[in-house]
Amino acid sequence: GESVGLHLPTLSVQEGDNSIINCAYSNSASDYFIWYKQESGKGPQFIIDIRSNMDKRQGQRVTVLLNKTVKHLSLQIAATQPGDSAVYFCAENIRNFNKFYFGSGTKLNVKP
Amino acid sequence: NAGVTQTPKFQVLKTGQSMTLQCAQDMNHNSMYWYRQDPGMGLRLIYYSASEGTTDKGEVPNGYNVSRLNKREFSLRLESAAPSQTSVYFCASKTSTGGFPYEQYFGPGTRLTVT
Numbered sequence: 001g002e003s004v005g006l007h008l009p010t011l012s013v014q015e016g017d018n019s020i021i022n023c024a025y026s027n028s029a030s031d032y033f034i035w036y037k038q039e040s041g042k043g044p045q046f047i048i049d050i051r052s053n054m055d056k057r058q059g060q061r062v063t064v065l066l067n068k069t070v071k072h073l074s075l076q077i078a079a080t081q082p083g084d085s086a087v088y089f090c091a092e093n094i095r096n097f098n099k100f101y102f103g104s105g106t107k108l109n110v111k112p
Numbered sequence: 113n114a115g116v117t118q119t120p121k122f123q124v125l126k127t128g129q130s131m132t133l134q135c136a137q138d139m140n141h142n143s144m145y146w147y148r149q150d151p152g153m154g155l156r157l158i159y160y161s162a163s164e165g166t167t168d169k170g171e172v173p174n175g176y177n178v179s180r181l182n183k184r185e186f187s188l189r190l191e192s193a194a195p196s197q198t199s200v201y202f203c204a205s206k207t208s209t210g211g212f213p214y215e216q217y218f219g220p221g222t223r224l225t226v227t
Contacts, residue, residue, distance in 0.1 A: 008152050032214065043202050043218030089154050097214045098143060098162050099170065102154030
């Protein structure tokens with residue numbers, strides 16, 4: 001989920017398990033969402049996107065679910081690997097594809 | 113193909129000093145962005161340039177200026193640095209054609225400390 005202040009929420013999972021990372025977004029008018037992965041010392045990297053006219057989208061090992069009723073996104077990672085260890089951010093967009101608003105992120109820690 | 117490059121990687125400034133952060137992309141993207149990332153927080157948009165010759169304010173523009181020098185380059189200037197500007201700065205670019213996904217490509221970041 002989202003964090004307030006300096007301490008990111010951390011999700012620890014065992015290698016091979018599935019991971020679910022949650023994100024609550026703020027604006028009911030948001031109509032496009034992206035999940036990014038940020039490894040330590042690097043810039044964010046695109047994982048998957050979803051538009052508000054969809055409630056589910058699948059990629060390779062990842063699935064994003066969108067619940068507009070409660071303004072909630074989740075990112076599911078199947079068969080989590082050590083290389084998935086990173087901070088994951090959701091970003092929301094409101095009809096202006098230049099202005100994305102990022103959540104504060106969740107740290108995923110994969111234990112071997 | 114280097115993607116998005118940023119210089120410098122690290123910088124320490126004293127309060128009141130000025131500096132320019134440089135960003136270049138080689139993907140022929142129209143749109144470029146500057147974000148800051150503070151510890152434990154998400155990215156916040158400082159300024160963006162939707163196309164060559166245009167710039168617009170984001171969420172947190174105060175204390176910064178930008179220049180879109182050409183299609184490849186977008187610089188961020190701190191005229192009089194303040195400790196509150198201590199942060200990691202990311203430049204990003206995005207094509208404005210082709211529709212979804214509206215994926216931004218990020219540089220490696222500049223870690224700035226203002227003392």
